[in-house]
Amino acid sequence: MVVGRTGLGKSTLINTLFAAHLIDSKASKKSSDPPRQTTEIINSVTLIEENGINLKLTITDTPGYGDQVNNERCWEPIVKFVKEQYSSYLRKELTPARERRINDTRVHCILFFIAPTGHSLAPLDIAVMRKLSENSNVIPVIAKSDSLTPEERLNFKKRIKEEIEFHGIRLYPLIDTEEDYNEADRIEKQLAQQIRDTIPFAIVGSEMNVVVDGKTVRGRKTRAGIINVENEQHCEFVHLRNFLMRTHLHDMIETTASVHYENFRTKQLLALKESNGIKNTSANGNDTG
Amino acid sequence: MPDISSIPVVKKALNGYVGFHNLPNQVHKKSVKKGFQFTLMVVGESGLGKSTLVNTLFNASLYPNKENREPTLDSPKTVEIQTISADIEENGVKLKLNVIDTPGFGDFVNNEESWKPILENIESRYDSYLEQESRVNRKKLVDTRVHACIYFIAPTGHSLKPLDIEFMKRLAHCVNLIPVIAKSDTLTEDEISAFKSRIMEDIAFHKISIYQPLTYENDDPETLQEHKDIVSKIPFAVVGSDREVDSNGTKVRGRKYPWGVINVDDESHCDFVKLRQMLVRTHMEELKEHTIEVLYETYRAKKLIASGLTETIHSTANPLSRFEDERAAHEQKMSKMEAEMKAVFQQKVAEKESKLKASEDE
Numbered sequence: 204m205v206v207g208r209t210g211l212g213k214s215t216l217i218n219t220l221f222a223a224h225l226i227d228s229k230a231s232k233k234s235s236d237p238p239r240q241t242t243e244i245i246n247s248v249t250l251i252e253e254n255g256i257n258l259k260l261t262i263t264d265t266p267g268y269g270d271q272v273n274n275e276r277c278w279e280p281i282v283k284f285v286k287e288q289y290s291s292y293l294r295k296e297l298t299p300a301r302e303r304r305i306n307d308t309r310v311h312c313i314l315f316f317i318a319p320t321g322h323s324l325a326p327l328d329i330a331v332m333r334k335l336s337e338n339s340n341v342i343p344v345i346a347k348s349d350s351l352t353p354e355e356r357l358n359f360k361k362r363i364k365e366e367i368e369f370h371g372i373r374l375y376p377l378i379d380t381e382e383d384y385n386e387a388d389r390i391e392k393q394l395a396q397q398i399r400d401t402i403p404f405a406i407v408g409s410e411m412n413v414v415v416d417g418k419t420v421r422g423r424k425t426r427a428g429i430i431n432v433e434n435e436q437h438c439e440f441v442h443l444r445n446f447l448m449r450t451h452l453h454d455m456i457e458t459t460a461s462v463h464y465e466n467f468r469t470k471q472l473l474a475l476k477e478s479n480g481i482k483n484t485s486a487n488g489n490d491t492g
Numbered sequence: 493m494p495d496i497s498s499i500p501v502v503k504k505a506l507n508g509y510v511g512f513h514n515l516p517n518q519v520h521k522k523s524v525k526k527g528f529q530f531t532l533m534v535v536g537e538s539g540l541g542k543s544t545l546v547n548t549l550f551n552a553s554l555y556p557n558k559e560n561r562e563p564t565l566d567s568p569k570t571v572e573i574q575t576i577s578a579d580i581e582e583n584g585v586k587l588k589l590n591v592i593d594t595p596g597f598g599d600f601v602n603n604e605e606s607w608k609p610i611l612e613n614i615e616s617r618y619d620s621y622l623e624q625e626s627r628v629n630r631k632k633l634v635d636t637r638v639h640a641c642i643y644f645i646a647p648t649g650h651s652l653k654p655l656d657i658e659f660m661k662r663l664a665h666c667v668n669l670i671p672v673i674a675k676s677d678t679l680t681e682d683e684i685s686a687f688k689s690r691i692m693e694d695i696a697f698h699k700i701s702i703y704q705p706l707t708y709e710n711d712d713p714e715t716l717q718e719h720k721d722i723v724s725k726i727p728f729a730v731v732g733s734d735r736e737v738d739s740n741g742t743k744v745r746g747r748k749y750p751w752g753v754i755n756v757d758d759e760s761h762c763d764f765v766k767l768r769q770m771l772v773r774t775h776m777e778e779l780k781e782h783t784i785e786v787l788y789e790t791y792r793a794k795k796l797i798a799s800g801l802t803e804t805i806h807s808t809a810n811p812l813s814r815f816e817d818e819r820a821a822h823e824q825k826m827s828k829m830e831a832e833m834k835a836v837f838q839q840k841v842a843e844k845e846s847k848l849k850a851s852e853d854e
Contacts, residue, residue, distance in 0.1 A: 210648020230650035234690070234697035238654045272655050273602040318646070319678075320539020323563070327601045350647070350678035352747055369563040425680050426761045428752020436750045 205262070206281060206335070207316025208269035211346035216314070216408035217262055219421060219432060220444055224410065225249050229266035239267035242280045263310065269327055278331045285310050285338045289467040310339050311459045312375070312447065316346040317363065317403060321355045324366045333372050339463050340375035340455050342447075343367075348405035348438055349423065349430050356405050363403055374402060375458065376451070398446055407438040527586040530776055531636060533667070534591065535610060535659065536644025537598035540674035545642075545732035546591055548745065548756060549768055553734060554578050554591060571596040571609045592638065598655055607659045614638050614667050618791045637788060640703070640771065640779045641667045644674040645691065645727065649683045652694040660700045666787055668703040668779050670771070671695075676729035676762055677747060677754045684729050691727055702726070703782070705775050722770050728763035731756055 205213040214228040226247055231238070245264045250257065263284065268277050288309045295305045313335055317328060324332075335341050343363070348356060367374065376395045409432050413422035423430045432440050447455075534542040543555035554576060574593045579586060592613070597606050617636045624633050641663065645656055652660075660669060671691065676684060695702060707719050733756045737748040746755040756764050771779070 208648075209653070210646065210650045228650070230648075234651070234693045270653060272606075272658055273604045275602050318539070319675075320537075322539045325538075325599060330601065347647075347678050349749070349751075350675050352749055366563045423680055425677060425752075427677055427747070427749050427754040430749075430751050434750075 204265065204281075204285075204310050204313045204339075205316065206265050206268055206313055206331070207346060208318065209266065211316040211318060212408050213264065213314075213316055213346075215410060216316075216344075216346075216406060218410050219408040219440065220447065221249075221251060221260065223249075223251065225260070226262055226264055229264060239270060242267040242277050244280055244284045261308065274327055277327075278334055281331075282334055282338060285313075285335070286467065289338075289464055290471075292464065293468055293471060307456075307460075309459055309464060311455045313339050313341045315341050315343045317343055319345055319347050319350045319359070321351055321359050323362050329366065329370050329372070332367070332374075333370060336372050336374055338467070340458055341372075342375055342443075343403035344443065345403050345405040347407065349407045349425070351405070360403060360405065374399075375455065377458065377462065394450070398451075401439060401442055401446075404439045404443040404446075406440045406443055407432055408440070524585055527588060528776075529588045529590075529635065530640075530780070531590040531592065531638050532771075533594070533610075533614070533638045533641040534644070535594045535597055535641060536674060537646060538595070540644040540646060541730075541732045542593065542642075542644055542674075544734055545644075545672075545674075545730060547734035548732040548764065549771065550578075550580060550589060552578060552580055554589075555593075568596050569600075571606050573609060573613045590636070597659075603655055606655075607662050610659075611663060611666070614641075614663070615791065618666075618788055619795075621788065622792055622795065637783055638667050639776075639783045641669050642771075643669055643671045645671055647673055647675050647678050647687075649679055649687050651690050657694065657698050657700070660695070660702070661698055664701045666791060668782055668787070669700075670703050670767075671727040672763075672767060673727055673729040675731065677731045679729070688727060688729070703779070705770060705778065718769075718774070722766050722774075725763045725766045728767040730764050730767055731762040732764070 205217060207213050209230055214226045217226055218224050229243075229245065243266050245266065246261060247264070248259065248261045250259055252258070265281055268281065271277065292305060292307065292309055295301055315328075315332055315335065317324065332341055332343065345351070345356070345359065345363075351359060376398060378399075407423065407430055409421045409423050409430075411421065411423065412419050413424050413429050413431070414420075415422065415429055415431050415434075420434075421432045423432075430437050432438065435441055532546070534546060536542050546554055572595050574595065575590055576593070577588065577590045579588050581587070594610055597603075597610065600606065617638060621633075621635060621637055624630065643656070643660060645652065660671065663669060673679075673684070673687065673691075679687065705719060705723060707716060711719070731747065731754055733745050733747050733754075735745070736743045737746050737753055739746065739748075739753040739755060744753070744755045745757055746753050746761075754761050756762065759765050
């Protein structure tokens with residue numbers, strides 16, 4: 204899922220990440236288009252293949268988020284959607300005659316786009332990140348980070364990390380308090396820490412090609428020079444891609460299932476028990492109300 | 493008595509040298525001696541580079557770097573209005589510059605009515621001038637009216653946001669509104685053109701009357717061309733920088749990225765130069781004139797008509813009597829307030845006394 208205000212390059216980043224034009228920008232095309240009154244949820248499902256491995260990718264776009272003059276509760280449709288997927292999974296899980304492989308529509312990862320102001324997080328960002336991180340894996344990224352000089356980027360990241368910690372927002376990867384059983388665990392922990400240090404990823408996206416040193420790469424040709432999306436000196440796109448796709452894709456799915464979904468399930472079943480206790484009827488596990 | 497304004501004007505040719513061709517120089521001397529004054533307002537969401545741009549425009553550190561404050565749970569709840577003044581000088585010409593910042597605009601979760609404090613501030617400045625203008629003694633007129641308002645648009649590359657439209661619609665009719673695209677170094681050439689077209693479309697669609705610099709028929713072709721160049725760039729895609737960076741051996745005002753350097757003063761890099769030209773070099777007087785002769789007059793007329801005065805500001809033949817009435821009313825109010833305060837004070841004293849007495853008795 205991608206969450207962020209209009210014009211932060213969400214669609215472009217997704218298309219850059221998966222090296223294919225998967226989604227279109229949902230920005231308004233004409234002046235006469237009426238502005239969105241609420242956050243919409245738009246899903247698209249794509250099947251992609253790399254080296255014989257098939258991936259069914261569902262992208263949830265959230266146009267309208269943060270775009271209105273009054274953005275109170277603009278996050279509600281998003282949280283509702285995330286919970287609905289858990290709900291539907293739970294229902295299927297509890298069915299006596301359930302499918303062998305339940306179609307998993309749960310949101311495994313939410314990319315949260317932060318505007319590159321260079322100052323600090325907006326009040327809306329803080330409120331929404333907190334709400335979302337209670338329900339799913341949230342990975343904050345600094346959008347259009349080519350607007351920041353290296354020094355500004357460093358300060359901005361530091362500031363964002365301070366605020367995230369101050370407000371108690373728990374991001375992915377979650378801190379693992381288990382013991383180190385062996386070298387592999389320790390290495391994994393180190394890697395997780397490294398990632399936590401890099402977050403938020405300062406990214407630049409592009410579907411356009413530019414020529415750098417005779418090679419054609421994806422990038423942007425601005426008036427200052429040519430930005431190469433894959434150049435680690437220019438932005439952290441490569442880090443994000445490695446993290447999301449190469450190393451932690453499976454772990455995110457697992458964490459969604461074992462942590463976030465389980466939390467949801469526990470809360471639901473407890474609430475169910477209480478309400479059944481009050482109603483004094485025999486427990487009927489199919490009703491998740 | 494014959495009315496002078498009804499005498500026909502006759503044009504005559506000169507037969508010899510007179511000398512009044514030196515009038516512009518006389519005006520120039522007086523103006524330089526008097527000094528100039530300009531009030532600029534900047535509006536836009538946090539982090540769009542407003543303070544940096546102001547520093548860049550006037551080549552002075554008017555705004556210090558924003559200090560990094562500790563993250564805190566409480567945040568301001570309303571849009572603030574902060575004014576700073578600076579006296580700057582160039583080639584013997586003095587300029588008293590007032591810059592009004594509007595921190596908080598667009599930064600809250602709910603930004604409804606965030607334009608209100610700003611509109612009220614502009615109007616209160618008109619009110620203050622109106623009041624001074626109507627005084628008996630007008631020797632010391634202090635003009636705090638806003639001559640231009642720069643509105644910062646975030647470089648989304650798409651279109652204007654609902655908040656942008658709302659603000660500009662409400663303020664365009666009472667202040668000279670100059671929209672700029674902030675932090676435009678993040679956009680490519682194509683993105684900037686597309687964005688500019690779309691912004692102008694949005695502005696036209698919503699009938700927002702932004703500031704349009706005027707030309708005069710008598711202007712020379714060079715000025716006319718310069719004017720055309722400026723107008724074609726609106727809204728200006730700006731980049732601000734108040735520090736110098738190294739670009740191929742020379743020091744320039746700009747921003748240094750791993751992929752290159754943006755030079756603020758280079759017209760092929762951004763429209764900063766055009767903005768400065770319009771705002772400071774060529775159109776400052778015109779902006780002031782438009783504020784004084786058009787915007788202020790419109791406001792004044794509306795306000796006075798609304799309060800029931802149509803012909804002249806003094807409805808009675810004797811202008812002094814109005815002030816007498818006002819003064820009498822004011823004095824009455826004052827004495828009433830004084831009496832009330834005295835009564836409250838006495839009551840409190842009595843209470844305290846009775847309390848003391850009670851504790852003494854115990």
